[in-house]
Amino acid sequence: MNLKIALFGIAKEIVGQPELTVTAPEGQPVHQLLEQLRTDYPALRQLSSLAVAVNNEYAEDAQPLQERDEIALIPPVSGG
Amino acid sequence: MNLKIALFGIAKEIVGQPELTVTAPEGQPVHQLLEQLRTDYPALRQLSSLAVAVNNEYAEDAQPLQERDEIALIPPVSGG
Amino acid sequence: MIHIDLTDQPIDVAAALQSVEADGAGAINTFIGTVRNRSTGRTVVRLEYEAYDSMALHQLRKVAEQAAEKWPMVQKITVVHRKGTLYIGDVAVVVAVSTPHRAESFAACQYIIDTLKQVVTIWKKEFYEDGDVWVAAHP
């Protein structure tokens, strides 16, 4: 399946574009997507934290991803 | 000496006037003035608290009073 | 740095907020006390605040100074208290505190309103449909 991943803040700067499409096996868990992205973009490893959001909620490491999910990479937030 | 005592809130209502003049021996301590006022106006004994202010500061029980002092009777405050 | 006022006119909340703005202050905490329609189960029609003005102003300033001493990063403090007759929704008191970081703005503002209620010589009389009471006067 193809996953579209929205990118924000420093993650968008590291990847160099606001959205990324990656090919992954059906139901791939969040932690494997993160590992793949960290391998492709080693600068992501330097961040204080890196989370994945699925449909506007923070996702657990083991959560399986679906092609229809709205997925985003969440570097350390700093609102307020 | 004569002490002029400013009255506020429920103390003013109990005494029935905004200011009271009492005659007292020179250097009378605060607690004796309070006892005298409570004797003259027993309803003052019903209050949750009753303090004396001297020159805009809360006074200790033992503090001696002078004729030139600005004295006030302070029933329980309820600002804010 | 400290601005204190006791007024029989409606309180200008926006002006109070503006008065604590500072380029070094990233955090402003504000407490606004308004007249509620209920008190100890009774329907409130109006309030009257009476003040011992000179002492109230002196004590308000002391409380603000104590806050600035306890939280030295405090930039500016404004406290404005109303007196006279107030109706439901009217603003009775505004406390505004600016600090570089947010935790101190909350702590200092709460200290000021809590201490104000204990020491500042202002008395509130609540008027209900069927009577009136000097608040806190009796146990």
Place this chain on the structure above:
Amino acid sequence: MIHIDLTDQPIDVAAALQSVEADGAGAINTFIGTVRNRSTGRTVVRLEYEAYDSMALHQLRKVAEQAAEKWPMVQKITVVHRKGTLYIGDVAVVVAVSTPHRAESFAACQYIIDTLKQVVTIWKKEFYEDGDVWVAAHP
């Protein structure tokens, strides 16, 4: 009861305050976050806030709902966050909470701003005279 906004226009603080007024609310606590001229020892020229809008709005509402659940006496909550380019003194965020009694207004307002800073998908880039940094990005 809960009003949430994320805007690229200047925040109307007075409107935010008015939005939490309620006849049963004697206490309003407000936190205003503004842009400071200094950050970690450097002179700030401007900020840029970037938001993941749909998630930020969803998470802001969740945080406000959590506060209303933890402090059931809460009457109204308004949270407005700015995005885009901000300069020194500009308002970045306003949180306003009304309650019958004051302690809950402080506690709920502080909970909202503290939690907002941990979970809401908004990112701040600080621009100095000699560079820029995504705040909190690196350890």
